[in-house]
Amino acid sequence: MENKDFLIVAHNTAGMLLINKTLQNENINTDLVPAPPQTGTICAIVVKIKGNDLEASKGILEKENVPYRDIIEDRKLxxxxxxxxxxxIAVSNEFLSVLKKIENGDELERNxxxxxxxxxxxxxxxxxFSTADRIRKEMVGDVVEIRGAIEFSNYCCKSCSYCGINAGNRSVARYRMSEEEILKVVDSLHEAGIKTVILQSGEDPLWSTERIIKLIRAIKERTGMRITLSVGERTKAEYEELKANxxxxFLLKIETTNRKIFKEVHxxxxxxxxxxxxxxxxxxGYINGSGNIIGLPGQEIEDIAGDIMYFKEMGINMIGIGPFIPAKGTPLEHLPHGDIKLTVRTVAVTRIVCKKVYIPSTTALASLDKDAQVWALNAGANTIMLINTxxxxRGSYRIYDNKNMVDMESAIYAVRKTGRKLPAYLRYS
Structure with a gap:
């Protein structure tokens, strides 16, 4: 029992946070991790505890009258x-050693x-690739989730050197969508059956937390859709307000875990x-999103491995992996784009290491090759994000140049080409 880990499954997010806080107050070491498939929940979080804390945890929750849905052993895949x-002889002994770890469900090390x-x-x-695809199938199934993104402002106060909408880029035509414009697009997504809308922008000071909260409330009242925010760094109090409303x-990409490269591009x-x-x-209690860029200047394979280790250790739920694509008017505009094959390989290895996570087949991949989204789906990706700006x-939200238009038609093309399933909730002609 001491060497095992257990997962406490709550009835909802509020219950999960209460369980976590109650146990931590009694000095029980906990972690919040993606829920395994046997819980029956999609893109959810559970509380992880050590086996030697199991009975004490049960007693604490019973004493404090804190309900939970189930407690299950955290079994290896x-x-x-x-x-x-x-x-x-087609493979090396080192590769066989890594495969043995994967077979046994053991954690992979950085090397x-x-x-x-x-x-x-x-x-x-x-x-x-076949291993990643098998893990994807067992962990998240054959359905490719479809989500809709609205890039509602390209104003940004930051100077990220890879990003085409950074504050110093004078070649960009700036815009801010109104609440009415955003809600009109949200209504169209809702009519199409899409369950999650992604609200993405630069770090725009005029889109204050209070203003975003007003928009969130309107979307919830009109549609009940799940909402993903990608609006940059905020204070903990602001994140808490946004969650409460x-x-x-929330998607906040690390881009790279190499501190030197991070400082150079940020x-x-x-x-x-x-x-x-x-x-x-x-x-x-957010479904927590991160991700990295493949092909940043100075990046080595070891850095990408470090990124994957970070995703695993942080318990990230959604991981966006895309190639670097240069943008006009930025310090990196003359550099080559990141390698597609390495990007797709990173998707596969991330699936092998992180297992039950959402991995989109990114728009950046689709911008380099029409079939790159298909390759990523075959390598373990399970989500496609439509561009609904x-x-x-649309042409002014230019994080990188030659951005592809990922619409419902192209998403259906990619899903069908892989032989995977479209969500039952989707309404399309």
Whole structure:
């Protein structure tokens, strides 16, 4: 029992936070982690405790009259049949060692992840992708979730060197959508059956927390849709207010866990502050999103492995992985784009390491090759984000150049080409 971990499943997010706080107040070590598939919940969070704290935790929750839905053992995902005689000399002993860990459900170490990202042996690469796809199927199923994004403002006070809407880029036509314009798009998403709307913007001071809360309330009242925010760094109090008023998910990408590269591409941001923001989001019960960029200047494979380790250790629920694509008017505009194959490999290895998480097949991939979204879905991705920004503004939300228009038609194309399933909730012609 002492060597096992257990997961406490709550009835809802508020219950999960209450369980976590109650146990922490009694000096029980807890962690908030993505819920495993056997809980029957999608994109949810559970409270993780050590086996030697199980009976004490049960007693505390009973004494404090804190309800919970279930307590289950945190079982390893064991994948039998990865290693067979057909592999032969086509793979290395080191690769076989990593596969054995995956078969047994053991955690991979950083050097294992580096190997999976670096290997160029064709058979090993094939096995990496097939393993990732198998884990995806067992953990999140065959349905590809479809979400709709509205890029409602391209004003930004930050100077990120890779981003085409950074504060110093004078070549961008700036815009802010009105609440009425945003709600009109939300209504169209709701009519299409989409369950989650993503509200994304630059770090725009005129879109204050109070104004975003007003928008969240209006969306909830009109549609009841889940809301993902991607509006940058805020204070813990602001994140708490946004959550209390209906925000469900939050996307705040780390971009890179290499401190030196982070500082170079985020000249007016602080690495530790970014990490703290992600911790706050986790503590407040958000479905917590992060992600990285493949191909930033100076980035090494070891850095990407560090990113994946961070996603795992932070208990990130949604992980966006995209290639670097240069944007006109930025300090990095003349650099080449990130490698598509490495980006897709990173998707696969992230699925192997992080298992039950949401991984989008990103718009950035689709912008480099029409079929890159298909490749990412085959490598373990399970979500597609539609771009629903009105056409009048769409070309001005230029985080990178030559951004592809990922619409319902292209999403259906990608899903059908992989033989996967579209969500039953979707209404499309």
């Amino acid at each position: 064991k994948l039998q049949g990865l290693i067979d005689e057909k592999l032969g 294992d992840i580096v190997y999976l990202l670096k290997t160029d042996k064709p058979k090993e690469v094939d096995v990496i 209906g925000a469900d998910n 000249p007016d941001d602080d690495y530790d502050r970014r990490i703290q923001c992600s911790k706050w989001l986790k503590e407040l 009105p056409e009048i503004y």
